[in-house]
Amino acid sequence: MKSGSSTARRRNSAEDTKRRILDAALDTVIEIGYYKASSNEIARRAGVSWGTIQHLFGSRDQLMLDIVNYLADRMELLVGDAKIDGATLEERLACVLEVMAQSYDDDVYLVQMQILLELSANSRLSEVAGQGGQPAGGASDRLAQPLLAKALGDAAGISDLVFHVFLTFRGFLISRALARRIAKLPAGALHKPMGRGAGLPDDDVQRNLLINGVASTIRAEAKKHGIRVA
Numbered sequence: 001m002k003s004g005s006s007t008a009r010r011r012n013s014a015e016d017t018k019r020r021i022l023d024a025a026l027d028t029v030i031e032i033g034y035y036k037a038s039s040n041e042i043a044r045r046a047g048v049s050w051g052t053i054q055h056l057f058g059s060r061d062q063l064m065l066d067i068v069n070y071l072a073d074r075m076e077l078l079v080g081d082a083k084i085d086g087a088t089l090e091e092r093l094a095c096v097l098e099v100m101a102q103s104y105d106d107d108v109y110l111v112q113m114q115i116l117l118e119l120s121a122n123s124r125l126s127e128v129a130g131q132g133g134q135p136a137g138g139a140s141d142r143l144a145q146p147l148l149a150k151a152l153g154d155a156a157g158i159s160d161l162v163f164h165v166f167l168t169f170r171g172f173l174i175s176r177a178l179a180r181r182i183a184k185l186p187a188g189a190l191h192k193p194m195g196r197g198a199g200l201p202d203d204d205v206q207r208n209l210l211i212n213g214v215a216s217t218i219r220a221e222a223k224k225h226g227i228r229v230a
Helices: 002-032 039-046 050-057 060-081 089-104 107-121 123-132 136-157 159-183 203-224
Strands: none
Touching: 002 039, 002 050, 002 060, 002 107, 039 050, 039 060, 050 060, 060 089, 060 107, 060 136, 089 107, 089 136, 089 159, 089 203, 107 159, 136 159, 136 203, 159 203
């Protein structure tokens, strides 16, 4: 019995350490960038040795890929707990947008994309991904579908429409996250066409325009299929 308890404690301790390393690696990449986030710096921030990271992940490449899966798992939990309420389509879409914002309108998603882009261009990383299974970064559209099904009702049966709404919301949130990152750069670092001259648009105004426009599109497409959306 004692042996079983000791094994469980060691397993829990290893999982806690693994999560601490993943959080430290994620914060490191956000703060100093993907390429500067060395193995030693991640180990220092996590309060462990590089040997511990090797034991739990095998390599820095695998650690980076596990960050992608770690973030996907976090999004799955977020979506599973989300409630989409509202008497009108606009209110329900606003709920969906807020839930998606917690994953896409954030620096962590930019890190996820950076790792996936590196994966696509780096044969070594591709081999690591092949050995451990496909990274879960592409599962985000699948995870968003239950949210949209709650918001669209019967119109959620129009698969192309659901995917269009997902891409529209995701594009808005990612562009907003990128705009905020660009705005942090030193004055004069970018030319005006990159958006530094005009400043950032009002978030509330843009959000309302987006939701109203998407709601109008949903109603128009649903009507073609004989579906009424409240």
